[in-house]
Amino acid sequence: MAKCEVCGKEMSEEDGCGTSKIHIGGKVFDRIKCGNEEDFDSDMAENERCHDCGAKKGFYHHWGCDAERCPACGGQLISCDCEDVFIKA
Ligand SMILES: [Zn+2]
Ligand SMILES: [Zn+2]
Numbered sequence: 346m347a348k349c350e351v352c353g354k355e356m357s358e359e360d361g362c363g364t365s366k367i368h369i370g371g372k373v374f375d376r377i378k379c380g381n382e383e384d385f386d387s388d389m390a391e392n393e394r395c396h397d398c399g400a401k402k403g404f405y406h407h408w409g410c411d412a413e414r415c416p417a418c419g420g421q422l423i424s425c426d427c428e429d430v431f432i433k434a
């Protein structure tokens with residue numbers, strides 16, 4: 346079991362992360378929700394959970410999820426080259 350560093354909740358028990366904004370390189374972006382058309386997994390079924398963080402479709406991925414896309418560059422958030430990336434809870 347793992348707790349999310351941002352929302353502090355048990356990831357497999359929550360619908361999703363509670364924080365909608367992400368700071369990247371001094372700008373603020375809207376995070377990309379699970380199953381959104383911009384998400385890596387854009388064809389998730391209703392009530393399906395993210396394979397990595399357990400967030401439900403239509404909710405935000407938990408922090409550190411390998412399926413969250415970076416809204417600044419479109420890459421994988423945990424491995425992209427953007428700097429100064431953080432979320433304020
Ligand atoms: Zn979270
Ligand atoms: Zn996820």
Ligand SMILES: [Zn+2]
Pocket residue numbers: 415416417418419420422425426427
């Ligand atoms: Zn990026």
